[in-house]
Amino acid sequence: xxxxxxxxxxxxxxxxxxxxxxxxxxxxxxxxxxxxxxxxxxxxxxxxxxxxxxxxxxxxxxxxxxxxxxxxxxxxxxxxxxxxxxxxxxxxxxxxxxxxxxxxxxxxxxxxxxxxxxxxxxxxxxxxxxxxxxxxxxxxxxxxxxxxxxxxxxxxxxxxxxxxxxxxxxxxxxxxxxxxxxxxxxxxxxxxxxxxxxxxxxxxxxxxxxxxxxxxxxxxxxxxxxxxxxxxxxxxxxxxxxxxxxxxxxxxxxxxxxxxxxxxxxxxxxxxxxxxxxxxxxxxxxxxxxxxxxxxx
Numbered sequence: 001x002x003x004x005x006x007x008x009x010x011x012x013x014x015x016x017x018x019x020x021x022x023x024x025x026x027x028x029x030x031x032x033x034x035x036x037x038x039x040x041x042x043x044x045x046x047x048x049x050x051x052x053x054x055x056x057x058x059x060x061x062x063x064x065x066x067x068x069x070x071x072x073x074x075x076x077x078x079x080x081x082x083x084x085x086x087x088x089x090x091x092x093x094x095x096x097x098x099x100x101x102x103x104x105x106x107x108x109x110x111x112x113x114x115x116x117x118x119x120x121x122x123x124x125x126x127x128x129x130x131x132x133x134x135x136x137x138x139x140x141x142x143x144x145x146x147x148x149x150x151x152x153x154x155x156x157x158x159x160x161x162x163x164x165x166x167x168x169x170x171x172x173x174x175x176x177x178x179x180x181x182x183x184x185x186x187x188x189x190x191x192x193x194x195x196x197x198x199x200x201x202x203x204x205x206x207x208x209x210x211x212x213x214x215x216x217x218x219x220x221x222x223x224x225x226x227x228x229x230x231x232x233x234x235x236x237x238x239x240x241x242x243x244x245x246x247x248x249x250x251x252x253x254x255x256x257x258x259x260x261x262x263x264x265x266x267x268x269x270x271x272x273x274x275x276x277x278x279x280x281x282x283x284x285x286x287x288x289x290x291x292x293x294x295x296x297x
Contacts, residue, residue, distance in 0.1 A: 001026055003156070003271065006239050014259055015266035019160070020241055023152065024248075024276040030073075032276025033172040034066035036148035037140035042074055044144060050134035054079040054126060056117050059087055060095050060222060060246065060284065062277040063140050068099035078104040079130050083114040094282040105130075141171030146204045149175025152273060160271040162187055162264065164255055166247035167212065168221075170197055172275060174204035186210040189251040193220045216254035222246055224284065226293055228253060233297045244277035245284045245296060 003019040023032040057064035071078035088108040116122040149172045167188040232249040243249040285295045
């Protein structure tokens with residue numbers, strides 16, 4: 001996908017060039033890293049003659065929405081195991097409604113049970129209930145997903161000094177780490193709290209030129225406040241680039257804050273990966289409306 005230049009006075013004043021790789025425009029419904037993660041998984045599922053896909057996710061999961069549409073588009077039936085039994089009654093959840101409208105069967109489980117999603121006993125229960133399915137982990141991260149994410153960077157990206165990306169389950173950043181040039185460093189901006197990501201990334205990443213910047217999760221996964229809403233809306237007004245509130249908004253806030261704090265050696269060139277996720281804006285606006293906060297544009 002093409003790289004869009006970000007023209008802001010803060011960047012110019014610090015002799016820094018920032019570009020956004022518009023992976024969000026790779027597909028209208030299976031956008032960004034979800035397209036990359038599903039590409040080889042779906043190919044393997046077809047080769048092995050599976051008819052159905054099963055995966056996991058929460059209320060605003062980009063992965064759930066993307067898997068539902070990809071399955072619909074490619075002829076798979078899909079099952080989404082959803083974290084939070086209370087969501088069964090929330091008919092107005094836009095992400096889950098989208099998934100359901102494209103044929104995904106939703107299986108709601110309580111949060112304690114959901115923590116067992118990687119256990120053999122829970123998977124055995126699911127196979128007994130739904131039959132033989134191709135299993136895709138939460139967030140889509142596995143070896144096939146990382147292979148797809150290794151294709152994000154192209155020859156045109158070799159002159160960037162830093163590659164920045166939001167981090168959820170660690171698959172996308174692992175693919176980037178495996179494909180960067182020797183002169184490049186990957187900076188990951190986790191959207192979740194906790195220290196588990198280092199170990200998860202090391203399961204898939206072979207390189208060492210990477211670092212996690214942990215200061216911009218805004219309280220954790222799916223958490224948002226007035227400061228972040230105002231930043232995302234102002235960034236869109238200034239650049240024309242929409243950001244999602246769960247991942248890319250936090251990453252971009254972090255990048256520009258680090259520029260202001262002098263973190264990057266100038267002059268330098270930064271490439272930020274837009275991992276999509278814009279479908280989540282509608283659902284987040286429902287949350288913001290209940291909190292009587294401004295909506296995302």
